[in-house]
Amino acid sequence: MAKTVDQYFEDVRETRVWRSVFRSGTGSSTLKRALAIQQNVFLHLFSTKVRTRMLSFSATWYLGTLTLGTFLLLVATGIPLMLYYHPSVPQAYADTKDLQFVVSSGLFLRNLHRWSAHAMVFLVFAHMFKVFYRGAYRPPREFNWVIGVVLLLITLLLSYTGYLLPWDQLAYWAITVGSNIASAVPLVGDKIHFLLLGGHAVNANALLRFYVLHCMILPLTAMFFVAIHFWRIRKDGGLYSHSSEPGVVRARTAGEMPGTITASRNIGEQRGTPSPAGVKEGK
Amino acid sequence: MADTKDFVAGFDSNAKRSPRRIVFVTRRTSAQVKAETEEQIQTFPEVLFRAAVAIMALATALIWIALIFNAPLEGLADPSHTPNPAKAPWYFLGLQEMLHYFPPVVAGVLVPGLVVMALVVIPYFKVNIEADGFFLKDRKRRVRVFYLVAVLLSIFLGWFHVIVALVPTLIMAGLMLVASQSPPKSASAFRRYLATRPLSYWVMTWFLFELIVLTAVGTFFRGPGWSWIWPWQGA
Amino acid sequence: MPEETKNKDDVSRRQFFAKLGLGSLSIAAAGSVAFAYQYLEPNVLYEPSPVVNAGKPDRYPLDSVTLDVTTGIYIIHSQEGFFSLSAVCTHLGCLTAWKPEQGIIACPCHGSKFFAFQQDGHKPGDKIEGPAPKPLPWKRIWINDDGDLLVDRSTDVPPLARDSFVRV
Numbered sequence: 001m002a003k004t005v006d007q008y009f010e011d012v013r014e015t016r017v018w019r020s021v022f023r024s025g026t027g028s029s030t031l032k033r034a035l036a037i038q039q040n041v042f043l044h045l046f047s048t049k050v051r052t053r054m055l056s057f058s059a060t061w062y063l064g065t066l067t068l069g070t071f072l073l074l075v076a077t078g079i080p081l082m083l084y085y086h087p088s089v090p091q092a093y094a095d096t097k098d099l100q101f102v103v104s105s106g107l108f109l110r111n112l113h114r115w116s117a118h119a120m121v122f123l124v125f126a127h128m129f130k131v132f133y134r135g136a137y138r139p140p141r142e143f144n145w146v147i148g149v150v151l152l153l154i155t156l157l158l159s160y161t162g163y164l165l166p167w168d169q170l171a172y173w174a175i176t177v178g179s180n181i182a183s184a185v186p187l188v189g190d191k192i193h194f195l196l197l198g199g200h201a202v203n204a205n206a207l208l209r210f211y212v213l214h215c216m217i218l219p220l221t222a223m224f225f226v227a228i229h230f231w232r233i234r235k236d237g238g239l240y241s242h243s244s245e246p247g248v249v250r251a252r253t254a255g256e257m258p259g260t261i262t263a264s265r266n267i268g269e270q271r272g273t274p275s276p277a278g279v280k281e282g283k
Numbered sequence: 284m285a286d287t288k289d290f291v292a293g294f295d296s297n298a299k300r301s302p303r304r305i306v307f308v309t310r311r312t313s314a315q316v317k318a319e320t321e322e323q324i325q326t327f328p329e330v331l332f333r334a335a336v337a338i339m340a341l342a343t344a345l346i347w348i349a350l351i352f353n354a355p356l357e358g359l360a361d362p363s364h365t366p367n368p369a370k371a372p373w374y375f376l377g378l379q380e381m382l383h384y385f386p387p388v389v390a391g392v393l394v395p396g397l398v399v400m401a402l403v404v405i406p407y408f409k410v411n412i413e414a415d416g417f418f419l420k421d422r423k424r425r426v427r428v429f430y431l432v433a434v435l436l437s438i439f440l441g442w443f444h445v446i447v448a449l450v451p452t453l454i455m456a457g458l459m460l461v462a463s464q465s466p467p468k469s470a471s472a473f474r475r476y477l478a479t480r481p482l483s484y485w486v487m488t489w490f491l492f493e494l495i496v497l498t499a500v501g502t503f504f505r506g507p508g509w510s511w512i513w514p515w516q517g518a
Numbered sequence: 519m520p521e522e523t524k525n526k527d528d529v530s531r532r533q534f535f536a537k538l539g540l541g542s543l544s545i546a547a548a549g550s551v552a553f554a555y556q557y558l559e560p561n562v563l564y565e566p567s568p569v570v571n572a573g574k575p576d577r578y579p580l581d582s583v584t585l586d587v588t589t590g591i592y593i594i595h596s597q598e599g600f601f602s603l604s605a606v607c608t609h610l611g612c613l614t615a616w617k618p619e620q621g622i623i624a625c626p627c628h629g630s631k632f633f634a635f636q637q638d639g640h641k642p643g644d645k646i647e648g649p650a651p652k653p654l655p656w657k658r659i660w661i662n663d664d665g666d667l668l669v670d671r672s673t674d675v676p677p678l679a680r681d682s683f684v685r686v
Contacts, residue, residue, distance in 0.1 A: 048327075054330075065338065
């Protein structure tokens, strides 16, 4: 019985229509597995092969992946929430209550969105500290670290702009206090305050600006920088793994630091390990 | 050949100074191109499946939490009535705690601005890349600098009665003191560990410690009027 | 270890777990689709009620056709009693108008014309001419306890049926 079902699926996969969409096909050969990455527009941000050492859980605790996971959860819950939310005063508050009490699964979506947001802020800090403590910011990865700091700021801003949207007492006063801090910037503080809120106080304009920032501008910016962040990881030779990186080499005496390079074949774009055979640093 | 001091053969972002994939040929030996032998695995399925499992585990945990705990929602925003205390979201509570002691220009603009700038420039300082134990080189001078900075910082914090920031500072200074007195061949594994920590480690750990303490204080120990309360007294 | 006899129907451990995994994922997916659909259908509408209060019957003299533009219905008082037609043209949704000189209902958009009274074997609401595909529907009309005429725009009733009229 099951065999014919499987056979049916196989037949579908042989059709022209299917083959025109999924060109590489499934399979466990190295070629097929490499093609699955390389032929996919989203996945080919990754290289087809990575060093085994990069899989180690204890190295990274997968914090970067988990941060991305919370981001995806937030987008997946945030977009449905947008369908019932009118960013106007005081409708926003009524809509938040509607989501909690009237809309089917509204309470669940709102809760999931809120807790994922807190989790993301926590995870992005944890990721930063983990990267720092294992030294993965060292050359050639300096700029990726800077991009990471930018992503940290974007995450905090996303959380901050989202905080206002329920338009309850918690939201209103937290943002009032926060935007007043912005006006403490010397020289341009008041101007920043005025532009941020679209006015002198937290009112309808502020809500709309924060809504556009939260739902459109900041997520797009975040995705843009996340793409660069991932691309950089690949171009820097994959995730940093201490035992396989020579670090910066002082070209004083050969053999003092295990930093000689070998020419390496470009297999899956990984970097060479130290190899002393017949190749020395030049004088 | 270029001046050896300037020539960096290794991983460097400056492509002009350190070209990738080069071979150095010394006298009377031929260049032996040794192919990379490090073990590799396929991205799909190894990496992607692990990532998928990690994300699914995270999603499961968050879904359970979302099913059990409700997101807070207070009354409609009322510009004429400020709740007491008016607290920022938890990740800004450290900042809000500092606002209690310092004016907004300092606590709200200067300190966060300096923190961000300090984070950004970390990988561009040689001392952070070399990562040697702080007190293992140039010991006498560094110990003096450490004493100076620790004392100045403690006086500064004490002057403004920022006890919550002073306590972690003193604890970290104490640990650094132990590190400075620990030889790298010390019997205790803990002292060996401390002795080999670089400066970047000390600064970052101090920052992390302060972050945790200030945020915890802002969350649990501050009540109406930003007065000090004990967590079990409730807010 | 004795040789395992391989039966054609035997499923290996790998296959079993694969089926289990895919099966539970499918159930989860199906459940998510169901919940997502329920989420997308609003439970509360921010629209006015379909029930219209048309006031007391004596506001409408015999053989009169009264159009209420805000609610889009005609209240017609004919020999058989009171009935209500939808004023929304069945062609593309324009608001029709009552033409007393011609004694018909006409749509300004594309020229559809409808009967307002029984004539030549045609029922009120039937099309005289024009691109409209269907006659103007009859809407449920009744009298409430206060003696007011009420019309439910969301409910169609059969034309000329006994209960489609209100007899006072």
